[in-house]
Amino acid sequence: MRPDLIKIGKISGASGIRGEIKLFHDSGERERIAGIDELFLSRNGRGAEGGVPQRVKILSMRYAGKTPILSVRGIETREGAESLIGAVVYVRKDALAPLDEDSYYVEDLAGLAVVDEGGGLIGEVAGTIDNPAHDILRIVPDGGDEEILLPMVDEFVLSASIGEGRIVVRLPDGIAETATRRRTSAPATRRREPGGVE
Numbered sequence: 001m002r003p004d005l006i007k008i009g010k011i012s013g014a015s016g017i018r019g020e021i022k023l024f025h026d027s028g029e030r031e032r033i034a035g036i037d038e039l040f041l042s043r044n045g046r047g048a049e050g051g052v053p054q055r056v057k058i059l060s061m062r063y064a065g066k067t068p069i070l071s072v073r074g075i076e077t078r079e080g081a082e083s084l085i086g087a088v089v090y091v092r093k094d095a096l097a098p099l100d101e102d103s104y105y106v107e108d109l110a111g112l113a114v115v116d117e118g119g120g121l122i123g124e125v126a127g128t129i130d131n132p133a134h135d136i137l138r139i140v141p142d143g144g145d146e147e148i149l150l151p152m153v154d155e156f157v158l159s160a161s162i163g164e165g166r167i168v169v170r171l172p173d174g175i176a177e178t179a180t181r182r183r184t185s186a187p188a189t190r191r192r193e194p195g196g197v198e
Contacts, residue, residue: 005040005053005090006105008033014081015069021081023068023089026106026135032097033061033068040090053090106135106152113166114139117158123148125167137169148175 009025025033040053057073075081106128114122121142129136129149137157139148150156150169160167 002040002053004092004094006093006096007088007090007107008096009089011041011084011087011089012067013085014078015064017078018071019075019077019081020069020071021075021084022064023070025068025089030063030066030068033091034097036091036095038091038095039070039072040092041084041087042090043084043087108162109137109160109167111165112160112162115166115168117168117170122169122171128152137167139169150175 007026009023011021012024013022014020015022023033037058039056039058041056042053056075059071059073061071062069075084109125110127112125114125116122123139123141126138126140126147129138135152137150137152139150141148148171150171156170156172158168158170
């Protein structure tokens with residue numbers, strides 16, 4: 001992936017019969033994407049030819065509620081628009097308006113400590129998975145074991161602070177109980193003293 005590109009969302013649908021596409025963008029703020037004039041589309045996360053995202057020129061942008069509706073060069077029919085549904089959308093970083101203090105890019109979450117509401121360490125963010133309904137947060141539990149997959153919705157992801165290096169989550173009951181058992185049953189590590197034995 002080109003280092004100057006950043007993921008902002010995905011193509012979520014077609015609109016009308018003239019090839020317009022609906023853009024679901026992660027920030028949800030109009031101001032963030034107001035100045036963009038091109039997109040880079042990656043189908044199935046692999047990119048177009050050779051894994052390189054395909055550059056698409058934006059001809060016009062309007063809104064239906066909070067959803068941006070775009071007309072792009074080369075797409076003039078509903079069928080053409082539908083062929084883009086699910087494509088991951090990237091833009092040049094320098095084309096975006098600056099982030100608000102409480103906002104972040106999804107890519108910035110990788111490596112953050114994951115804690116519960118009481119500050120207890122759950123693990124670390126390994127990355128995210130693109131999903132049609134909402135992204136999925138991949139968490140590597142403290143002490144290893146299977147990844148925790150957590151839907152990135154307000155009910156479970158309470159806050160994220162890139163500056164503090166952590167994300168606060170509320171795990172669903174079943175997952176929370178399993179994570180608690182892992183933390184409390186993890187064997188304590190013992191230090192080997194110099195010249196001694198364990």
